[in-house]
Amino acid sequence: MTTARIQEQETALGLRQVSFGYGAHPVLDAVSFNVRAGELLAIVGPNGCGKSTILKLMAGLIRPSAGEVLLDDLPVASIPRRKLARRLTLLAQSNEAPEAMLVRDLVGLGRFSHEGWLRRDTPEDRRHIDGAMRRMDVEALADRRVGELSGGQLQRCRMAMTLAQDADILLLDEPTNHLDLKHQYALLEVARTQALAGRAVVAVLHDLTHASLHADRIILMSEGRIAAEGSPADVLTVEMMEAVYGIRTVAMPFGRAIVHLPEGALR
Amino acid sequence: MKPCSRLALLLVFLLFLAGMHLVSGARFSPIHVVTQALFDYDPKNYQHVVIVRQRLTRLVVAGYAGMVLSVSGLLLQKVLRNGLVSPSTLGINSGAITFVTLGIYLFGLNGAELFWPALFGGITATMVAFLAAGLVNRGNRDPLSLVLGGAMTATLFSAATTFVISLDPERFDDQMSWLIGDIGNFDYQPLIWLWPVGAAGLALALLLSRSLDLLSLGAEQAASLGTDPRLVQWASLAIAIPMAISAVCIVGPIGFVGLVAPHMTRMMIGETGRIPTLFCALLGAAIVIGADILARTLLAPKLLNVGTVMALCGGVAFLALILSTLRRRQA
The missing domain is CATH 3.40.50.300 (P-loop containing nucleotide triphosphate hydrolases)
Known part of the structure; x- marks a missing residue:
């Protein structure tokens, strides 16, 4: 550019x-x-x-x-x-995450600001969650518990959560x-996109x-x-x-x- | 299995336990007598009186205490991000007991009136536990420092309780079983006044559960996901403490449930959204009802204290949790 x-x-x-x-x-x-x-x-x-x-x-x-x-x-x-x-969204520098939470639910936390008290997991939410998981290549981890992830996998899932927030x-x-090397570049490519x-x-x-x-x-x-x-x-x-x-x-x-x-x- | 079906399964199990609770006791009552007592009560039938006036009230009290103590424990563990805290391990129960004995000794309070000194004691104990944890601070956010602080607080307040009782032991004769933590036949009386505390607490806990999910990622991440971490932290404490206190006022210090039910919930159903909060409430009720069945039947016709049964299990569970925390740190 x-x-x-x-x-x-x-x-x-x-x-x-x-x-x-x-x-x-x-x-x-x-x-x-x-x-x-x-x-x-x-x-x-x-x-x-x-x-x-x-x-x-x-x-x-x-x-x-x-x-x-x-x-x-x-x-x-x-x-x-x-x-x-x-x-606006921030991917903070931390690796705190609840161990028993499923990866899909972790990514879903990114939708919090779009949810109502009872309106949750709408088709719109699911579209953003699925899209974010696809972009960060964590779809295969969807049903895993956060406690089972490696540091790198968790970081990619947290980035997916940030993307699901759909902020400007x-x-x-x-x-x-x-x-690792591959995912460093993959993440920066996503940021660039x-x-x-x-x-x-x-x-x-x-x-x-x-x-x-x-x-x-x-x-x-x-x-x-x-x-x-x-x-x-x-x-x-x-x-x-x-x-x-x-x-x-x-x-x-x-x-x-x-x-x-x-x-x-x-x- | 989906979380919803697990919740339904637990509900069925709870109903089964409730049935067990009503038929068992010093003397076994056949199911048809129980249903008759419930739906066609005859005050002149001794069996009916035992089932409704003793077992049913015990059942309700046990279920209530289990529910509020475990939801309180769940809130505390989530908001403090520490799997070792609970109303008992933070010293909240002990603080409440001390102030209740003071309320009885100094002002002759009884029944539901004791909620206020108990609440004051619970809040004081929480503050003392945090203060003590700050003093023994073993590095940032070590889950053990808060537990050490809580243990010191509990010891301190137990000593204070013993002191108050020693001032006038005869006056506390009636409270003996309550002081150890037990469900008695007349305990439903304060419950009539205190149940709204538990009901409101559960409703608010369900409303907060989503924000608490965010908080488990750390305060900064929670804030950027759209919640106010300070507000959630204070609100959770403001719900958890009165909930636990409302149980302590009725049954005395019953440990174990508040610590273990949240862990079992996490293992069985995870920790996202509102369903685990409901699951934890039902599971806590099931645990205390189960313990009460054991307390009444193990040495029948002699009665055991529910508090004793729970404390024995609780000590072992607490040790196991601490060991697993230490092991994880070494790994």
Whole structure:
């Protein structure tokens, strides 16, 4: 997708001068950016740079100490959870799940915000659940108990639950955790397809190669601020790696992908 | 088998147990006498009087206590995401008993009036258990720290109960069987006032069960799926504690059901949606009714305490659960 086309697209979620801190220790310092519908935005940066905190702020789980996170001109933290869940979903970084729950029921939890007290498991719900399970390739696990799953299988089922929620904005916190090589790419492909379908996808990623390969835009964080923002080729430069990660690297482009290897490792 | 059919099967089993309960006792009553007593009651027939005034009331009390204690345990286990908690292992029962003895000793309360000191005691015990758990905190979210806190709380309040009783032992003669946890022949009297607590609690638990499903994924994930985790947590505690207390007021401290019925429910029917909550309620009723049948027939014509029968089974079950928790952690 060209940059020109992205810029035409509407803003799904906006951060305006957002700061956040636990006590006196600031985690984020006046961060501003927009998330646009139809793009996959990757947030990368070293450990403790505030990536996950940004995602929590965007999901309205915590309130900024200054500035605001706006969805349709409303602060997200002030929108009732159920209403917000129909617009925005977060795949949190956790592997807590009830052991005796069936996989199909776990994916079905994604439909909660669309349910009524008695109106549950409608054909519409089933369509979304089936579609999400097919996309994450977990249909074969439908009748298994969550306690029997491997970490990777559980993560795919949780992603399916997130997709079943059918929200326009998807926030993914290190979604490739626990996944093997094949499923890492499969998941990121699904995330990409969601963006191409017009949704806004924000993913916190550890792996810069993943980010370069799948993201339309990358935000590189460093110590609570945005160090660089732009296309993968603009952001993932050797100079930036040294400035932010403090390590000299050699960048090797493979098609869309940019692989950074530590200089020392090549000697 | 579908969850609904399992629920129906359990209902049939419960009705069967209820029938067993009515025919058995110190003296066996044939079924036709039981049906006659139920539908064509003759107050001058001694058998009829035993069946309706003693067995039927015991049956209802046992069923009620089992139902509310197990639903309370289910709520506590789900909301605290800890399979080792229950009204008894958190010390809620012990706290309630202490405040009931105080209510009797200081203010001469009796019957359903004791619900209020008991509720106060239950809430106090819960807070003490959380506080103690915070002090022994063995790392974030170790299920054992809350259980240790609960055990300390229970010990503390048992000692306090013993102290209050020792101040005026004769006054507590009538309460002896209640203090051990037993179903007596006149226990239905407070139930007449307290059953709405259980009924409302069950209805609210059914309404909350879907939100509790979400909460089992962690507070953050639950929030982004569309529920308010804080609200669900407080509401669950606000339902679970009065439910357990309403049983304690009637039958005293009966452990085991609140701990084990939720586990058996998970094994038999899973843990998603409202059906497991209903299943757990019926299963709890069946367990206490079953225990009451045993208590009345094992050493007939001598009666055993239901509380004693349950405590014996409960100790073993609790040990098994702790061992399996420890083993899972080592794995």
